[in-house]
Amino acid sequence: MNPKSSARLVLIAGLPASGKSTLARRLAPRIPAIRLDKDQWTTELGHDPWDDQFRVLIEGQLWTLTRELLAQGQSVILEWGHWARVERDEKRLGARALGVAVELRYLDAPLEVLIDRARRRNESGEWSASPMTRAHFEQWATIFQPPSDEELRLYDEPVPEVCRRG
Numbered sequence: 001m002n003p004k005s006s007a008r009l010v011l012i013a014g015l016p017a018s019g020k021s022t023l024a025r026r027l028a029p030r031i032p033a034i035r036l037d038k039d040q041w042t043t044e045l046g047h048d049p050w051d052d053q054f055r056v057l058i059e060g061q062l063w064t065l066t067r068e069l070l071a072q073g074q075s076v077i078l079e080w081g082h083w084a085r086v087e088r089d090e091k092r093l094g095a096r097a098l099g100v101a102v103e104l105r106y107l108d109a110p111l112e113v114l115i116d117r118a119r120r121r122n123e124s125g126e127w128s129a130s131p132m133t134r135a136h137f138e139q140w141a142t143i144f145q146p147p148s149d150e151e152l153r154l155y156d157e158p159v160p161e162v163c164r165r166g
Ligand SMILES: Nc1ncnc2c1ncn2[C@@H]1O[C@H](COP(=O)(O)OP(=O)(O)OP(=O)(O)O)[C@@H](O)[C@H]1O
Pocket: 014, 015, 016, 017, 018, 019, 020, 021, 022, 023, 039, 081, 117, 118, 121, 126
C-alpha cells in the first residue's frame, strides 16, 4: 500500500514470554513509536493481568487511544499477543482506514523455550502476577492462531532500520 500518513502501526503477535515486550522496547525509539503495554497498564490500574473481563475492556480502550494517536500521525506499537486472526484483521483494517501502514511481527519459539523463560521470569520477580505454568502454555498453544504466510503478506514491510521479521 501507499500510506497517506508517515505514522505506522506495529502489531506484535506471539504467546506469553515470546519476547513481545522486549522487541517493542527495542523498536519504540527507532521508529519512533509509542508502546502501549497492556500488562503494565493493567497492573498500574490495580487489576490482575489474568482478569479476562478487564482485559477486554483495557484492550478496547487502548485500541481507541491507538486510533487517535495514529490519526494524529503518531506511530504505535501494540504488544499484547493478538492470538486470534480476527483481532489482527481488525487492527490491520482499522489502521489502513486511517491511511496508516501496518506491520505484523510474529514471534515464534518452541513451547519448551517459552516455558523455561516464564519459569525464570516467575523466579526473578519480573512477573508479579500469578505464575504461568507448563499447563497454561500447553493449553494456550492449542488456542493461539499463528499467522499464515498468506496473512503475513497482507501487511506492509517492517520499518527499514529493522528489516527482519520477528
Ligand atoms: N530472544 C530472547 N532470548 C532469550 N530470552 C528472551 C528473549 N526475548 C525475551 N526474553 C526473556 O523472556 C522473558 C519474556 O520476555 P517478554 O517479557 O519480552 O515476553 P512477552 O512476550 O512480552 O511476554 P508477555 O506476553 O507475558 O507479556 C523476559 O524475561 C525476557 O528477558
